[in-house]
Amino acid sequence: MLPDLHEIRTADNVGIGYDPAGIGSRFLAFGVDTLVQGVVVIAALVVALALAPAGIAGTLAIALFLLVPLLVSVGYFAVAEALTAGRTPGKRALGLRVIRLDGGAPGLREALVRNIVRIIDLALGIGVVVMFFDRRSRRLGDLAAGTVVVREHRAPTAAAPPGLPPPILRTPDAGPAIDGVEHLGNAEWGALRTFLSRPGMAPDQRARLAAVIAERLCERLGLAPGAPERQWPPELLLERLYLQLLPRMAPAPPGHGMPV
DSSP states (O other): OOOOOOOEEOTTOOEEEEOOHHHHHHHHHHHHHHHHHHHHHHHHHHHHHSSOGGGGGHHHHHHHHHHHHHHHHHHHHOOOHHHHTTTHHHHHHHHEEEEEETSSOOOHHHHHHHHHHHHHHHHHHOOHHHHSSSOOOOOHHHHTTEEEEEEESOOOOOSSOOOOOOOSSOOOOOOOOTTGGGGGOHHHHHHHHHHHTTTSOHHHHHHHHHHHHHHHHHHHHHOOTTTTGSSSSSHHHHHHHHHHHHHSOOOOTTTTTOOO
């Protein structure tokens, strides 16, 4: 079963489509993350046992062998997804990422929920069954947290009219480097291009939509409330983000695309 496109509607009623990750790519990403976790678990056990008093080393070893893998399993995914806008090392390697259903990056709450429920997915063996029957290949953890895993290497499908005109920019200046821009991908770039290619909106409507998009992207970038970028006019921020993303989002020549 191929996963359905996950579409998000902007305030201007423009749809941005995300390509949900399939079961195979998610399992490969999980395999990479499992290897990373194994290294973390071994390192934690070695350090803990080396620092433990000699009299309790045996008892402590048993407790650690039971608890550390469980804690690392939940903590690794939750912390990695919350701090990297939904990209664990395994997901990044496979070109995947976790997003909320509204397109935002998962916070610590969503990351904790989806990864605590992961224990049920794995222990009862029903995660794969749920993923197979869900239209977007979501497991129980995704359903509980309101998240979905999507591909990043394939440009998002915009549900806008075909033949979208090129963006109209007020300035070709990309401005100073914006912190956290590496957290943005094809989906955000597609949304920026769609917005900047629609100059016909009423000025007040365009200003409101620009402010909404800018605020969401500032959160995804992890910009502090007092960051200079938050003081820029919203449309200027969107134009500069578009220009700074353009070099790595431009389509590759035929035959040189990244595998998905």
